[in-house]
Amino acid sequence: MKNTNKKNMENNKNKTSTSPLVIGTCLAAMLPCLAYAAGPSDAAVGEVDAVLKFCAKNTPEHGRNIEALRKLLTDKASAGARSSSQYKQAYDLVTAALEKGDKTKMRATCNAGLTEREREGREDHGHAGEHR
Numbered sequence: 073m074k075n076t077n078k079k080n081m082e083n084n085k086n087k088t089s090t091s092p093l094v095i096g097t098c099l100a101a102m103l104p105c106l107a108y109a110a111g112p113s114d115a116a117v118g119e120v121d122a123v124l125k126f127c128a129k130n131t132p133e134h135g136r137n138i139e140a141l142r143k144l145l146t147d148k149a150s151a152g153a154r155s156s157s158q159y160k161q162a163y164d165l166v167t168a169a170l171e172k173g174d175k176t177k178m179r180a181t182c183n184a185g186l187t188e189r190e191r192e193g194r195e196d197h198g199h200a201g202e203h204r
Contacts, residue, residue, distance in 0.1 A: 111148030118162030120145050121154070126170045127182035134186040141186075 112120070121142065128138045146153075153159055170178060 111150065112146060112153075114150065114153040114156040114158040115162035117146045117149045117153045118159035118164075119166050121159075122163045122166035122170065126167070126178070127186065130175065130179045131182045131186060134183070137186050 124138050124142050128135055131138075
């Protein structure tokens with residue numbers, strides 16, 4: 073009985089500790105796509121949309137920043153990206169992974185990343201005003 077409980081605890085710990093990793097990994101994987109003139113793949117757009125939708129749902133106070141980030145990351149996507157099978161498959165896969173995770177930890181991950189992005193945006197605006 074003790075071994076079964078210990079295994080269950082380890083399995084639950086593994087599930088919850090990888091959830092914030094999903095968010096970070098998806099967003100980090102999308103960044104190199106910005107360097108390509110052709111834009112991100114349909115699957116990459118699906119992954120990013122799933123992560124950002126999750127963050128918007130769980131941290132609504134960052135809604136405007138999330139939309140700006142979505143535009144930045146997916147602006148060069150193909151016109152039909154969001155209707156492709158690759159998009160849907162990637163979106164569904166990431167959404168399912170996020171739904172299974174520890175919501176508190178993932179909300180904190182979304183909040184930390186978006187708060188940092190907002191802080192960087194304010195710093196950029198502050199520096200721009202100094203160079204008059």
